[in-house]
Amino acid sequence: MLRFQDWQENQREVFFPDTVAFKWQMIETFIDGEEYDRSHVITESKWLAEHVKQGEIGAQEEYKHYKFNFSGNGQIEVISNGFTVKM
Template identity: 45%
Template structure:
């Protein structure tokens, strides 16, 4: 069963502008400006999968303007069962909800942010 864990990050996706998304040699870079016009740069290392969608697929209690880790992720489990990754490697399913503009899901080893 999937559960969500709110991430306490040093940035906010509330009223952010549409993000710029780049994949580079196994890493994934996301850049956007937050509601205060601060530049935010995110680095996901050793990315396995990502998806952007305009439709929000929210769990109970999940807000459309916050960032989460999805525990028990069926999407992550699908990648383990397909032997794309190993269950013990430490991959995580991250979800960034950009209210009104879309939802970004990423499977990666970790997430680092610079503001």
């Protein structure tokens, strides 16, 4: 469960039902086209591929690499098979 206050000061909750990995960092790193204040699905993720390679995730499973950027306040990345936003 990820809880945060958005730019309009609304409380948000994001639930990741089946999480394999997550990481938080205060620094910011971006790939081409990635916005600093949005969530993204990272395609061709090396991090996700490494989890498949080491057998933590089956190649046919529906896991994705999600990345949430918090406008200069850090980033959280999650490998999960989906998420639900509660507003």
